[in-house]
Amino acid sequence: MSDTKPRAASLLVQNTRTRKRNAAETRFRIYGRLALGLGIVALILLLSSIIGDGASSFRQTFVTLDVELAEDRLDRSGTRDIDTIKKVTTFGYAPLIRNALAVEMAGQGIVIDGLSPKDAADIISKEATAKLRNFVIANPDLIGTTQSFRFLANGRIDGYYKGRVTLQTAVLDSNVSVEQLRLADALKAAGVLKVQFNRGFLTQPDASDQRPEAAGLGVAILGSLYMMIVVLCLALPIGVAASIYLEEFAPKNRWTDLIEVNISNLAAVPSIVFGILGLAIFINFAGLPQSAPIVGGLVLTLMTLPTIIIATRASLKSVPPSIRDAALGVGASKMQAVFHQVLPLAAPGILTGTIIGLAQALGETAPLLLIGMVAFVKEFPDAPPDGFFDPASALPVQIYNWTQRSDPAFVERASGAIIALLVVLIVMNTVAVILRRRFERRW
Numbered sequence: 497m498s499d500t501k502p503r504a505a506s507l508l509v510q511n512t513r514t515r516k517r518n519a520a521e522t523r524f525r526i527y528g529r530l531a532l533g534l535g536i537v538a539l540i541l542l543l544s545s546i547i548g549d550g551a552s553s554f555r556q557t558f559v560t561l562d563v564e565l566a567e568d569r570l571d572r573s574g575t576r577d578i579d580t581i582k583k584v585t586t587f588g589y590a591p592l593i594r595n596a597l598a599v600e601m602a603g604q605g606i607v608i609d610g611l612s613p614k615d616a617a618d619i620i621s622k623e624a625t626a627k628l629r630n631f632v633i634a635n636p637d638l639i640g641t642t643q644s645f646r647f648l649a650n651g652r653i654d655g656y657y658k659g660r661v662t663l664q665t666a667v668l669d670s671n672v673s674v675e676q677l678r679l680a681d682a683l684k685a686a687g688v689l690k691v692q693f694n695r696g697f698l699t700q701p702d703a704s705d706q707r708p709e710a711a712g713l714g715v716a717i718l719g720s721l722y723m724m725i726v727v728l729c730l731a732l733p734i735g736v737a738a739s740i741y742l743e744e745f746a747p748k749n750r751w752t753d754l755i756e757v758n759i760s761n762l763a764a765v766p767s768i769v770f771g772i773l774g775l776a777i778f779i780n781f782a783g784l785p786q787s788a789p790i791v792g793g794l795v796l797t798l799m800t801l802p803t804i805i806i807a808t809r810a811s812l813k814s815v816p817p818s819i820r821d822a823a824l825g826v827g828a829s830k831m832q833a834v835f836h837q838v839l840p841l842a843a844p845g846i847l848t849g850t851i852i853g854l855a856q857a858l859g860e861t862a863p864l865l866l867i868g869m870v871a872f873v874k875e876f877p878d879a880p881p882d883g884f885f886d887p888a889s890a891l892p893v894q895i896y897n898w899t900q901r902s903d904p905a906f907v908e909r910a911s912g913a914i915i916a917l918l919v920v921l922i923v924m925n926t927v928a929v930i931l932r933r934r935f936e937r938r939w
Contacts, residue, residue, distance in 0.1 A: 546918070550911025552658045556694035556709060557649035559620055559683065561596040565632060567640040576636045586625035589632075593617060593624055593647070601679075604686040611675040619676050621648035623703065623710040648696075649689065651708040651905040653680050657691050660904050697912060701874050702894065708905035711898070713913055715873050719789050719888030720858060722877065726793025726884065727800055727857055732850050734797075735804030742805075743812045744834050763802035770799045771863030779867060786868030789877065790884040795867060796857040803856065807849020811842035844932050851928040855921050861892040869893045891917045 510518070567574065569588060571581055594617040601607075601616070608616070624647040632639060648654075652672035655661040657680075666674050683689035700712030746752045774795035778784045784791050815838045823833035864870075870893055877886035889897070891913060898910040 546911055546914050549908060550915045553697055553908045553912025554694055555691055557654040557657055557689060557691050558646045559649050559689050560644060560646050561593065561600055562642050562644050563592050563596040563628065564642045565639050566592060570632055571636070571639050576639065578633065578636060581633060581636055584629070586629055589625040589628045590617070593620060593628065600688055604688065606679065606682045606686065608675050608679045608682070611679060615673065615676060616679055619649055619653050619680055621650045621707055621709050623648055623707050648709045649680070651903060654709050655905060656680060698916065701876060702872060702889065705901055705903060708903045708909065711906065711909050713891065713894060713916060715876055716889040716891045716894035718877060720890045722789035722880070722884055722888065723793040723796060723890060724854055724858060726790060727796050727854060730797045731800045731804055731853065735801050736808050736846060739805045739808035739812060740834060740839070743809050745830070759802050759805055763806060767799055767860050768862040768866065770795050771866030773798065774863060775866050785885055787871045787873065787887045788885050789888050791867050792864050792869055792890060795863045796860060799860065799863065800853040800857045803853040804849055807852070808846045811845025811849070812838060814845065815841045848928040848932045851924050855924040859892055859917065859921060861896055864890050864893050865896070870897060
């Protein structure tokens with residue numbers, strides 16, 4: 497019987513098991529790359545759709561006219577008394593705009609057969625008369641002079657230059673005629689009508705269904721800012737204080753375990769539940785006004801607290817125990833060790849969690865709908881603190897509101913508002929990443 501040892505397999509030659517393992521690893525890498533590629537493609541398609549539909553909302557069609565502020569129409573007494581001037585309604589300013597357009601057409605030699613002066617003036621937004629009236633009330637001394645104004649064209653004329661309206665569809669559209677589109681082309685050729693950057697989209701309030709071209713995000717942006725101020729002032733100190741107590745001072749027993757489990761569960765509760773809670777407590781019980789930033793801020797604070805608490809506790813846990821032991825070893829109290837050593841080192845993670853929580857709250861819609869922020873709000877809220885109790889809207893609610901309106905121009909506005917909201921969210925998340933990378937310490 498020969499005493500021979502089995503021959504060892506060479507590491508340079510793959511056996512059957514090694515080939516199967518390597519093949520499985522290769523397939524897993526392919527699946528991962530495929531999933532990543534599909535995600536990137538889906539993101540590109542989503543952003544392309546949003547930007548393609550909404551980028552045009554940042555451009556608007558304007559008509560520049562020289563309007564004579566006729567004294568016999570605006571101030572017949574000649575006293576320049578504000579109360580007398582205010583008695584002239586927007587209907588009294590419509591003939592001034594109509595005459596200014598007729599003079600401009602005559603000066604440019606523009607003649608459109610079958611188009612009456614009234615129909616010609618209808619290419620200008622109904623917002624123009626309100627703009628002209630506000631200007632006269634603010635500057636009564638200019639009555640009797642001729643001033644240059646840049647008026648918005650109406651939504652159909654604006655849609656004509658953005659591809660939503662054509663000469664063929666105008667035949668079937670009761671809100672615009674082929675003659676009006678031809679007048680718009682003639683005015684554009686003369687340099688009177690131009691498509692320019694629309695700053696008012698970010699600064700003006702919402703408008704009625706009859707004036708989509710004048711609708712803006714001003715009130716929604718201000719309302720979202722007020723709500724974020726409320727959330728930041730309440731959620732950050734409460735969340736950080738609760739996290740420090742639970743992580744550093746609270747005894748480990750079944751009560752603290754129950755609190756921790758409930759905090760984790762609250763982070764997964766649907767946001768609409770917080771809206772129902774806010775409606776029941778803050779509006780029905782406490783009597784706070786509907787559609788007010790203070791109520792929206794309180795509801796979003798309740799929703800953001802679990803996120804901040806979880807992020808803060810994770811940041812506190814990441815600080816090595818040796819730092820606590822060293823501080824206690826040199827005679828520091830428990831509170832001094834936490835506030836002078838642990839908390840500063842955990843600050844980057846706390847700030848990151850707070851910013852992410854605020855970004856999440858900024859994009860919430862369902863809880864705000866339940867507390868009445870879906871209402872049409874035309875006036876800007878006052879400065880804080882009174883402004884926290886004034887009616888306002890919010891960016892996600894404004895997007896929802898515009899998508900419910902029938903005019904195609906509001907769909908464009910909704911996509912533009914999504915772009916604005918995405919920009920804010922990207923900025924907030926970028927700040928969170930920068931803070932973490934700049935202040936984070938590794939041990």
